[in-house]
Amino acid sequence: MKYQEGTFMGPGNISIYHQSWMPEGESKATLLIVHGLAEHSGRYLNLVNHFVPLGYAVYGVDLPGHGRSEGKRVYVKRFEDYMDVLSTYLRMIKESAPDTPVFLIGHSMGGLIGTLFLADHQEQLAGAVISGPLVKTAVDISGTTIFIGKLLSALLPGLGLMKLEADGVSRDPAVVKAYINDPLVYTGKITSRLAAELIKAAQRVPLRAAGITLPILILQGGADRLVDPQGARMLHDMVSSPDKAIKVYDGLFHEVFNEPEHEKVIKDVQDWIEGRVK
Numbered sequence: 001m002k003y004q005e006g007t008f009m010g011p012g013n014i015s016i017y018h019q020s021w022m023p024e025g026e027s028k029a030t031l032l033i034v035h036g037l038a039e040h041s042g043r044y045l046n047l048v049n050h051f052v053p054l055g056y057a058v059y060g061v062d063l064p065g066h067g068r069s070e071g072k073r074v075y076v077k078r079f080e081d082y083m084d085v086l087s088t089y090l091r092m093i094k095e096s097a098p099d100t101p102v103f104l105i106g107h108s109m110g111g112l113i114g115t116l117f118l119a120d121h122q123e124q125l126a127g128a129v130i131s132g133p134l135v136k137t138a139v140d141i142s143g144t145t146i147f148i149g150k151l152l153s154a155l156l157p158g159l160g161l162m163k164l165e166a167d168g169v170s171r172d173p174a175v176v177k178a179y180i181n182d183p184l185v186y187t188g189k190i191t192s193r194l195a196a197e198l199i200k201a202a203q204r205v206p207l208r209a210a211g212i213t214l215p216i217l218i219l220q221g222g223a224d225r226l227v228d229p230q231g232a233r234m235l236h237d238m239v240s241s242p243d244k245a246i247k248v249y250d251g252l253f254h255e256v257f258n259e260p261e262h263e264k265v266i267k268d269v270q271d272w273i274e275g276r277v278k
Contacts, residue, residue: 001052008088010064010071011081017041017068018061018089021048027057029101029126029277030093034086034117035060036108036255037134037198038074038164038186039179040067046257047105050266056273057100061089063113065194067184074190079197082113083120090124101126103273108132108227108254112201115235118216119208127215127243127276129269132224132254134198135205136231164190168225168254175258209238216244217272219265221252245272 002022010016019041031051033044041060048058063082065071076082093102102125106114111133118128166180166187179185216239220232229248236246247268249256256265 008092010069010085010088012064012071012077014064014070016061016064016070016085016089018059018092020057020059021052022057023052023055025055027097027100028055029103029273030057030059030097031273032090032093032102032104033058033060034104034106034110034114035063035066036110036132037190038066039182040184042067042184043179043182044105044107044257046262046266047269050263050270054270057097059089059093061085063110066186072191073186073188074194076194076197079113079201083117086113086117087121090121094124101277103276104128105269106130106133107257109134109198111135112198112205115205115212116201116208118212118214122212122214125214126278127217127273129217129219129272130232130235131219131256132221132227133218133231133235134227135202135235136228165225170253170255170258171251172258172260175255205235206238209235210240212239213241214243215276216241217269218244218246219256219269220246220248221254221256221259222248222250223252224254226254243276 005019007015007017033041035041040062051058062069063085065073065075104114104125111130112135114128114130115135166176169179170176218232218236220229222229232246236244252259
């Protein structure tokens with residue numbers, strides 16, 4: 001396995017960190033990981049350790065304000081900054097291996113980013129795996145609450161609003177402990193600006209998802225406490241792809257790649273991708 005890391009300049013001239021794991025020989029396909037809220041690309045080693053020995057290249061990027069990338073923690077001026085970083089990184093990947101098919105793997109907030117990215121860039125990808133997507137806003141969010149959120153986003157964009165529930169990431173105590181102790185995972189409160197941008201982005205999904213026609217696999221933990229599991233079913237129903245599938249894993253928490261049953265989940269992803277590698 002060959003490992004590389006580096007940086008490139010992102011929106012606002014901040015340094016964006018990226019890393020990749022390559023097989024010794026030719027890559028049969030590339031997996032591009034888009035991580036979730038408050039975490040980073042280095043938390044997907046279960047995918048790396050499974051796929052690289054099979055001949056796949058795995059690439060990951062730390063989004064602005066996350067992991068080793070610069071920027072105020074869990075803050076974004078506009079949601080499109082994430083899309084711009086992903087677009088730049090995908091272009092870099094394709095320039096280095098123009099003939100290798102690329103499959104996007106987006107988890108949680110990365111699933112939301114990936115979904116909206118597909119709507120505009122799907123011709124550059126061979127397929128996508130979306131895990132625990134943060135695409136469904138709570139139906140009980142009142143207009144007043146949304147208004148207050150927008151007001152805080154404008155007046156106090158860096159104000160912390162809420163924290164993620166660490167115990168909700170996995171049923172494996174070792175995974176939860178590693179998450180809490182990981183210095184690259186942000187365990188403070190999510191900023192009001194990012195919260196508002198996530199709500200606005202999720203509200204765009206019903207308008208854009210119908211335009212997605214490439215092969216797509218959607219994964220969801222049935223006992224997910226961090227996102228609404230119905231969001232995965234909603235997304236599956238909305239996309240127009242003739243090649244779409246959804247797998248809901250009963251009893252699993254949010255990070256299906258880090259659950260005790262992760263080997264089965266990842267094998268399901270392998271079988272799906274290998275059926276679409278040309």
